[in-house]
Amino acid sequence: MNTVTRRNLIKSAAAASAAGLVPGLSTAVYAQGSDKPEKEEVRIGFIPLTDCASVVMASVLGFDKKYGVKIIPTKEASWAGVRDKLVNGELDMAHVLYGLVYGVHLGLGGPKKDMAVLMTLNNNGQAITLSKKLAEKGAVDGPSLAKLMANDKREYTFAQTFPTGTHAMWLYYWMAAAGINPIKDAKVITVPPPQMVANMRVGNMDGYCVGEPWGHRAIADGIGITAITTQDIWKDHPEKVLGTTGDFVKKYPNTARAVMMAVLEAGKWIDASLLNKNKMAETVADKSYVNTSVDVINQRILGRYQNGLGKTWDDPNYMKFYNDGAVTFPYLSDGMWFLTQHKRWGLLKEHPDYLAVARQINQIELYKQAAAQVKVPVPKDLMRSSKLMDGVVWDGRDPKRYADSFAVKAAPAA
Secondary structure, eight states, rough: OOOOOOHHHHHHHHHHHHHOTTTOSSSOOOOOOOOOOOSSSSEEOSSSSGGGGGHHHHHHHHHHHHOOOOOEEEEOOOOHHHHHHHHHOOOOOOEEEEHHHHHHHHOOOOOOEEEEEEEEEOOEEEEEEEEEEHHHHOOHHHHHHHHHHSSSOOOOOOOEOOOOOOHHHHHHHHHHHHHTTTTTEEEEEEEOOHHHHHHHHTTTTEEEEEEEEEEHHHHHHSSEEEEEGGGGGSSOOOOOEEEEEHHHHHHHHHHHHHHHHHHHHEEEEEOHHHHHHHHHHHHHSSTTTTTTTTTHHHHHHTTEEEOOOSSSEOOTTOBSSTTTSSSOOOOOHHHHHHHHHHHHHHHSSSSHHHHHHHHHOOOOHHHHHHHHTTTTTOOSSSSOOOOOSSSEOOOOSSSHHHHHOOOSSOOOOO
16 A cells, blocks of 8 residues: 655645635634633644544644644653643643543542543553463463463553543453452553553553553564454443643633534544544544554554454454544543543542533533534433443442442452
């Protein structure tokens, strides 16, 4: 396949947008008069992961300018760094872990500050990787890992990307479904996403959960295997969000809405065609963003999976940024689910008012306003129902009962 350089892509995209060839892009600007953004330059932090794509493409393709803002994508080294810069105002917004936003809002293991989820950026597209050494001993999925850990006693180390984040919760849920208590039976460490592969290569961990392309990269490098994708833990699960502080939303509501509109259009553009997905992969692979080879990104973004053990498959539930509008709505039940898992694993000592917290963080009305302007359909219900890998249904109706219902969980606080 002929690869398009990032410079050429940006030039062609700029020319296309100027000519009105990029879908939805025109010279008509929404942001006028009382709707004019209060802040025109918006620094948005991101971690080098495929799912930063809608933020990056909103900037590269000029969707931001259509709404009177300039998105400045800012590459960050770790989720802890993203958290700190959001809290102290160095970043205006971020491509960020759903559970990180909720954790900061409740002051779990770090600074406490009112936070806001503007929209969901993507569903699906993460994976749990086990080392080739474990696979050679027969551990290729949850049950076989549990069997190996029971029979070959030693300290097993697994990595996630942030203590309250999505990857920690997917890893814990998957291990627990196989009867492994991640708190008691293993050592779990925090490693920034781009450092996962290097750490596995030198033997620092037995497995990890992270976003793409760092799952596929372990397979390409021959050091790991995919034990499960996160969409097989929870089909169409919430993943990264566009997050900011509660103060930012109060002070700059027009700016927040303008950025949301640009990112919504970018997500719609990515999911519109295979050509667009390939162009996106070529763009975000650049060293300014993810800094990896295009082929490490574009396989799984097209749903082409391999597990490192000879199995290949086409997965219809690959990473999605729009999916006919189903991705981006900030369902209250999605945010509440992370709180139930924080309680399950002892990060929360008491049950919070799950619904009240979600209503405070998830900016439903602002999202509806932005969605209406860019003609993105909005669901009638603020909750959604999902069946996870163990057959347990989550619908947000009784979060306290749900959180307490799991057999494998952290021991109660003494």
